[in-house]
Amino acid sequence: xxxxxxxxxxxxxxxxxxxxxxxxxxxxxxxxxxxxxxxxxxxxxxxxxxxxxxxxxxxxxxxxxxxxxxxxxxxxxxxxxxxxxxxxxxxxxxxxxxxxxxxxxxxxxxxxxxxxxxxxxxxxxxxxxxxxxxxxxxxxxxxxxxxxxxxxxxxxxxxxxxxxxxxxxxxxxxxxxxxx
Amino acid sequence: xxxxxxxxxxxxxxxxxxxxxxxxxxxxxxxxxxxxxxxxxxxxxxxxxxxxxxxxxxxxxxxxxxxxxxxxxxxxxxxxxxxxxxxxxxxxxxxxxxxxxxxxxxxxxxxxxxxxxxxxxxxxxxxxxxxxxxxxxxxxxxxxxxxxxxxxxxxxxx
Numbered sequence: 001x002x003x004x005x006x007x008x009x010x011x012x013x014x015x016x017x018x019x020x021x022x023x024x025x026x027x028x029x030x031x032x033x034x035x036x037x038x039x040x041x042x043x044x045x046x047x048x049x050x051x052x053x054x055x056x057x058x059x060x061x062x063x064x065x066x067x068x069x070x071x072x073x074x075x076x077x078x079x080x081x082x083x084x085x086x087x088x089x090x091x092x093x094x095x096x097x098x099x100x101x102x103x104x105x106x107x108x109x110x111x112x113x114x115x116x117x118x119x120x121x122x123x124x125x126x127x128x129x130x131x132x133x134x135x136x137x138x139x140x141x142x143x144x145x146x147x148x149x150x151x152x153x154x155x156x157x158x159x160x161x162x163x164x165x166x167x168x169x170x171x172x173x174x175x176x177x178x179x180x
Numbered sequence: 181x182x183x184x185x186x187x188x189x190x191x192x193x194x195x196x197x198x199x200x201x202x203x204x205x206x207x208x209x210x211x212x213x214x215x216x217x218x219x220x221x222x223x224x225x226x227x228x229x230x231x232x233x234x235x236x237x238x239x240x241x242x243x244x245x246x247x248x249x250x251x252x253x254x255x256x257x258x259x260x261x262x263x264x265x266x267x268x269x270x271x272x273x274x275x276x277x278x279x280x281x282x283x284x285x286x287x288x289x290x291x292x293x294x295x296x297x298x299x300x301x302x303x304x305x306x307x308x309x310x311x312x313x314x315x316x317x318x319x320x321x322x323x324x325x326x327x328x329x330x331x332x333x334x335x336x337x338x
Contacts, residue, residue, distance in 0.1 A: 020233065020236065023233075023236075024229060024233050027228075027229040027232050027233065028225060028229045031223070031225055031228050031229055031232075032222045032223045032225075035223050035228070036220060036223060039220075039223075050228060050231075053228070054228075054231060054232050054235060057232045058232070058235055058236060058237075061236050061237075062237065116218050118214075118218060119215075119218040122214070138211060138212070138215045139215055139219055163203070166203050166207070166208070166211055167203060167207075169211055169214075170203065170207035170210060170211060173210055173211070173214055174207075174210070178210065178214055
């Protein structure tokens with residue numbers, strides 16, 4: 001409860017008093033999870049992740065008035081991050097659909113910078129939507145309803161992405177000897 | 181999942197949502213184990229937050245600056261027009277500038293006094309109109325200049 005009050009207090013200071021120090025505290029608090037989110041989506045591209053994370057925080061700052069407090073600030077921020085990633089994939093979309101691994105492999109850098117190579121290779125087999133849902137659940141610990149709230153996808157769709165994504169990952173891990 | 185990661189979402193708790201009916205339990209355990217081994221707990225800041233703060237738009241400071249500049253511009257143009265300043269330009273030299281600096285406060289106070297003590301209603305109306313025109317001009321100027329900031333981010337907000 002103390003943590004929640006602190007976030008609301010900081011958000012209020014930013015929106016009402018334009019207190020940049022308060023926003024700095026919010027950035028320091030949430031920079032790691034936001035950057036990690038992008039690191040997972042970009043398959044370890046640290047530079048791109050930081051750029052997208054920066055865009056996320058700038059958007060949060062300029063649109064702070066639109067945060068009504070209906071959800072937690074962290075969920076709202078996560079939603080912005082997801083929208084930033086969505087915009088990025090759309091603007092860099094090729095003729096193929098985003099539900100195929102082709103675009104996922106395009107994002108992968110030649111040399112891993114931010115993530116372990118095993119994780120990068122494993123995540124590479126997933127499509128963008130599958131990767132988003134799987135990493136949100138298995139790495140960030142979000143329940144399905146929270147994933148649905150962040151992504152704007154129906155819960156049934158989220159479950160479908162999770163199911164397919166986990167099956168692909170499990171097959172990949174077994175083929176590469178991780179179950180031994 | 182680590183404590184730090186679950187702290188990020190206060191309501192997050194270990195649920196059974198991750199268990200999907202189609203996936204065998206051993207595969208679920210395999211995935212859990214794999215991600216537990218490869219999860220990064222926390223990224224160090226390394227100047228990231230400073231970079232973000234430096235990139236934030238400085239709207240309020242710009243707005244105040246623009247208000248002041250536009251106000252001074254309007255006052256300056258108004259005074260030049262009312263005092264027919266363009267007729268004096270060909271005759272200006274250093275001594276003229278010195279004289280102007282010397283008598284400017286007198287001229288300004290005389291001008292303001294003439295406005296304030298004038299009795300006809302029309303003069304008062306002109307002042308009010310001039311005030312609204314100034315404020316409207318400043319508002320319009322701010323709207324035009326701030327427009328690129330508000331339309332920069334096009335994706336839907338939550």
